[in-house]
Amino acid sequence: MSRILIVEDELTIAELEKDYLELSGFEVEIEVTGDKGLARAIGEDFDLLLLDLMLPNVDGFEICRQIRERKNVPILLVSAKKDDIDKIRGLGLGADDYITKPFSPSELVARVKAHLARYERLVSSNVQENEVIEIRGIRIDKTARRVFVNEEERIFTSKEYDLLTFLAQNPNRVFTKEELFREIWEMESIGDIATVTVHIKKIREKIEYDTSKPQYIETIWGVGYRFKV
Numbered sequence: 001m002s003r004i005l006i007v008e009d010e011l012t013i014a015e016l017e018k019d020y021l022e023l024s025g026f027e028v029e030i031e032v033t034g035d036k037g038l039a040r041a042i043g044e045d046f047d048l049l050l051l052d053l054m055l056p057n058v059d060g061f062e063i064c065r066q067i068r069e070r071k072n073v074p075i076l077l078v079s080a081k082k083d084d085i086d087k088i089r090g091l092g093l094g095a096d097d098y099i100t101k102p103f104s105p106s107e108l109v110a111r112v113k114a115h116l117a118r119y120e121r122l123v124s125s126n127v128q129e130n131e132v133i134e135i136r137g138i139r140i141d142k143t144a145r146r147v148f149v150n151e152e153e154r155i156f157t158s159k160e161y162d163l164l165t166f167l168a169q170n171p172n173r174v175f176t177k178e179e180l181f182r183e184i185w186e187m188e189s190i191g192d193i194a195t196v197t198v199h200i201k202k203i204r205e206k207i208e209y210d211t212s213k214p215q216y217i218e219t220i221w222g223v224g225y226r227f228k229v
Contacts, residue, residue, distance in 0.1 A: 001025065001026065001027050002025075002026050002027065002047040002048065002116055003026070003027045003028075003029070003044075003045070003046045003047050003048075004021055004026050004027070004028045004029070004046060004047065004048045004049075004050060004112065005028075005029050005030075005031065005037065005040060005041055005044075005046040005048075005049050005050070006018060006028060006029070006030045006031070006050045007030075007031050007032075007034065007037030007038075007041070007049070007050070007051045007052060007055060007060070007063065008030065008032065008050070008051075008052040008055075008078070009032050009033065009052060009054070009055050009056055010052075011030075011032055013101075014030045014032065015030070016105065017050065017105070017108060018030055020105040020106075020108065020109055021108075021109060021112065024109050024112075024113070026112070029046075032056075033055065033056050033057050033058075034055035034056060034057045034058030034059055034060070034062070034063055035057040035058045037051070037055070037058075037063060038058050038062075038063045038066060038067075041063065041067050041071075041073075042066070042067065042070060042071075046073060047073065047074075047116060047119070048073060048074045048075075048076065048112060048115060048116055048119075049063075049067065049073060049074070049075045049076070050076050050078060050112070051063055051064060051075060051076070051077050051078065051095075052077075052078050052079060053077060053078070053079040053081060053086065053090070054079065054080075054081075060077055060079070060090070061089060061090060061093060064077065064090060064093045064094060064095050065093045065094070067094075068093060068094030068095075068157065072157075072158055073119075074096045074097075074115040074116065074118075074119050074158070075094065075095045075096055075097075076095070076096060076097045076098075076099060076111060076112065076115065077090045077095045077097070077098045077099070078098075078099045078101060078103075079098070079099075079100065079101060080100070080101040080102075081100075084194050086098075087194050087195070087198065088194065088198050091194075091195060091198040091199065091202075092198060092201075092202060094157045096115055096157070096158065096159050097111055097115065097185065097195065098194075098195065099111065111185075114185060114186040115185075117186070118158075118162075118186060119158070122145070122158065131143060133165070133168050133169065135168055135171070135216075135227075135229055136215075136216070136229070137149060137150045138168070138207060138216065139151075140164065140165055140168055142165065145161055147161065147164065147206075147207075149206070149207050154206040154207065155206075156203070156206065157202075159184060159185075159199055160199055160202055160203050160206075162184050163180065163184050163196075163199050163200070163203060164203050164207070164217075166180070166183055166184060167180075167217060167225065167226070167227035168227050170227070171226075171227050171228070171229040172226060172227070172228065172229060173226060173227075174220050174223055174224055174225070174226045175224045175225060175226065176223060176224040177193040177196040177197065177224050177225075178193060179224065180196050180224065180225070181193055181195065181196050184196075200217060200225060203217060204216075204217055215228070216228060
């Protein structure tokens with residue numbers, strides 16, 4: 001049974017989330033302060049973290065940053081703040097998804113299941129034979145989930161790696177942001193595709209010589225992105 005940690009200072013919201021997730025078969029724990037949530041997230045083994053941004057003592061951004069430095073567990077940020085800058089900041093710190101309040105319980109459960117399913121597949125992929133993608137100085141080791149640019153390893157979050165690998169495996173094909181969201185996050189974009197834009201930006205910062213003139217991931221204005229070979 002997958003364990004989920006909810007860090008949410010509004011107890012009524014946390015308990016509602018807990019009820020729906022437990023009905024779907026998950027084991028759920030709640031912490032209402034950021035410092036206690038951070039301590040448990042670091043000290044215990046959870047399969048997914050659900051973090052509110054506005055928390056007492058330690059905010060969700062800082063929790064996300066510290067957890068991502070130590071673990072590769074899926075992190076979903078939850079907030080009533082709708083500004084893109086908060087989404088960009090959270091995703092830039094390594095969060096896998098950003099859910100804006102209010103949201104339906106069914107949407108929450110769907111996103112949690114999608115992230116857990118993908119993570120479980122990634123863990124089980126260790127038994128596959130070694131497979132490497134090499135394109136103009138970029139080497140993607142799919143078995144080890146490692147990326148090298150001119151033989152220098154670059155560190156990617158889980159979703160950054162998935163997005164880069166998907167584009168590299170489908171070179172010269174243009175994908176819309178909605179298509180990429182469905183492929184990588186395995187759910188409908190629900191009108192919010194800022195997640196894709198942020199991840200593309202972070203990937204470019206790690207693989208491009210000049211992010212203002214990308215040589216690998218090209219923006220097709222009004223359409224989406226493609227990986228050039």
